[in-house]
Amino acid sequence: SQTIHQWPATLVQPVGSPLSLECTVEGTSNPNLYWYRQAAGRGLQLLFYSVGIGQISSEVPQNLSASRPQDRQFILSSKKLLLSDSGFYLCAWSTKREPSYEQYFGPGTRLTVT
């Protein structure tokens, strides 16, 4: 069966510090991968998605970037965190089965920027 991991589970970082959140998927190959952010307990917003290694699409302009160095690894980064980057970050994966692909979510990382 497939499993998705995220770490760390929680993170407290000062403004201006760098960020690296990691997501890995087991039990599948060539998945679509997604990063979402949830602010204030409601409303998930898609930040990035990837259909393959090195292929990243950004959905909203922001202080964050994403990379996919391996097939089942997705990384969310920032060079300098802002207070507004605080939130709950969720990684998701899906297969590439037509016509659309059910998404499955990881446990999330709760980020507080102080």
Added chain:
Amino acid sequence: GIQVEQSPPDLILQEGANSTLRCNFSDSVNNLQWFHQNPWGQLINLFYIPSGTKQNGRLSATTVATERYSLLYISSSQTTDSGVYFCAADFTGGGNKLTFGTGTQLKVEL
């Protein structure tokens, strides 16, 4: 623009009661999913239901794609059903990306 609207935003039930949550979407969809977010933040897949009706235990869902809405039914609610329920749609031509509604916060009391 494309939108997903959920109602009601908040719901309080007594244990054992039934409820219906509604999701309206603004355009045709390839995918419609229902999730339950537990108190720890984990999003749990409930249904993948772009059309038709599905049932899983005390939960069932119906999507009427031609009328652009989906319903989630919870019967004989339990305190463990508490949390936020989200629907999310992958709109046709949207590139396999989910647009989430703002959720229904459900609290089930003894």
